[in-house]
Amino acid sequence: MTEDHWTPPAVMLAVDLVILTLREWRLHVLLIERGIEPYQGAWALPGGFLQHAEEDLTAAAHRELAEEASLHAETLHLEHLGVYGAPGRDPRGRVVSIAYLAIAPGLPEPIAGTDAAGARWHRVDRVLSGDLRLAFDHRRIVEDGVERARTKLEHSALATAFCGPTFTIADLQRVYEAVWGIPLDPRNFYRKVQKTKGFIVPAGPERKVTAGRPARLFRAGPRKVLYPPMVRPVDPADAKESEE
Amino acid sequence: MTEDHWTPPAVMLAVDLVILTLREWRLHVLLIERGIEPYQGAWALPGGFLQHAEEDLTAAAHRELAEEASLHAETLHLEHLGVYGAPGRDPRGRVVSIAYLAIAPGLPEPIAGTDAAGARWHRVDRVLSGDLRLAFDHRRIVEDGVERARTKLEHSALATAFCGPTFTIADLQRVYEAVWGIPLDPRNFYRKVQKTKGFIVPAGPERKVTAGRPARLFRAGPRKVLYPPMVRPVDPADAKESEE
C-alpha cells in the first residue's frame, strides 16, 4: 500500500441493489423512479451513497431498501454482484458503486420513499428490451444480475428462495422456466430434482390441489450447492464451432 | 440516490491484485513484503489506494503492479474478483478494497519497489496452509482468487493463458493438475480437450521433443467459453447427502 502521510483522494461510494422476484411466474426487478436530477424521471436501481464512513456495505444496502421502497427485508440475503466504477458514469463526480443481488419470493408492493417519485416491480424482459429509460449504467447492472441468477439456479438451491415455504415440483419448475426463459419437460424435471440429494425434502402428507391430481408438497432441503447440478439446456449455437 | 446538497463520507478506495502464475508446474501467487506499518514485515497482495479521484480502477491496478513489483504487464487481463470492505479490516480507517484476478504464464521475477521490502512468488499451497503471515484479510482474498481460477478453468479457455504461445496437450494437462491440485488421466484428458471445439488448434507440424515420443504442438483456439466444459472430478463427499 502507500505512505501513511499521504491522503488518498475521496471517492463517493454507493451501493446498488438488484432485487429479483417472481410475480405471476415472470421475473421482475425492483426499480425506483428518480425524483431528482440527474436522470430525474428515469428508473433506477434502489441504492445510494454510504451514509457514514463506518457503515457496513450490506447495512447500507438494507437501509436504502427501507428508505426508498419501504421494504424492510432484513433477512434478505444479499450477494455481491460486481463493481461499477467507470469514471464518468455519474455526472456528479467519481462514484464507485458496489452492486448486490438479492432474490426473494413474492415481496410486497413497494412504497416510494424520499427522493423517489415511484417504486415498482418491472418485468425483466421489458427492462432489458430497452422500453424503459434507465438511469446511469443500471441496465447493464440488471443484465449482469439476471445472468448471475440464471447461473446460480444451476449450481445452487436458489430456486427454492423464489418459492414460499412449501411448494410443489411444478412450482419449482415454473421458477426455472421463468428465470431461464425456456420451457422444460415436467417429467424429466421431476426426476432430476429428486435425484439431486438434499435439494428438496417432502413437507409432510399435505397436497396442493389444482385442476388435476393434487401434487406433493416439498420444502427446501439442507443442500445449498447442488450436486449434480441442474443444467440449462444447451443453446444449439454453442454446440457448433462458433467464435468467442 | 440521495439529495444533492448532502455530501457522502469519504471512504478510502484501494485495489488489490491476485496475480497467479505457474512455476515448475505449481501454482504461485505474487506477494509483496510490507516495508511499513501496519503489518510491517507481513506479506500482502500488490495493491494500494486510488491515486486521484478520476483514476480508473484497472488503471490503478496496473500502476500498483508496476510500482510495487516492477511488473509492466499492461496487457495482463484483470478480472473483477470481489469487494472486501468490512469495517475494521484496515487499522488506518475505512478502506474498501476492490480485488482483481489475473493469470499469466511464467512472469519474470518481480523487483521490490517503493514501500516494499520484497516481492516474491509464493507457492499457493504454502500461502493457504497458513505458514506465511499475511496482512489484512489477504489470505481470504487469495483463497477466493484460487477458487475462482479453478472454476474458470472448467468453463473458459483460461488454461491456455498459463501456457506459452504453443504447448502440448500434456503441458495443458499439467496446468489443470496444478490449479485443481489433482492428477488426471492423460488419455481421457487428451480426447476431452480435442472434443471441446475451438479450445486448442494445431500449431503446424512442429513437435516438442521430450524423453519419449515427440508431441504435437497446439495454440489457443478462438473459443473463450468452453463447450462442452472441462469438468472437475467430483469430490466423493459431494456425491453423498451432506449438509450445506
Add this chain to the structure above:
DNA sequence: GTAATAGTGTCTATGAGACAATATCCG
C-alpha cells in the same frame, strides 16, 4: 532390444432427454 511418452480403441456405467403409460384428483 528397453524406457518413456504420445496417441487410439474399447468397454461400462451413468445421466439426459424423448415420450408412453399410469395415477389421482375435479366435475
Add this chain to the structure above:
DNA sequence: CGGATATTGTCTCATAGACACTATTAC
C-alpha cells in the same frame, strides 16, 4: 365418465472414466 395435472417407466443416445493397446522417439 372426461379433462387436467402428477408421477412412474422405458428407451435411446451421449459422455465420463477405466484401462488395454499401439506408435514413435532416444538410448
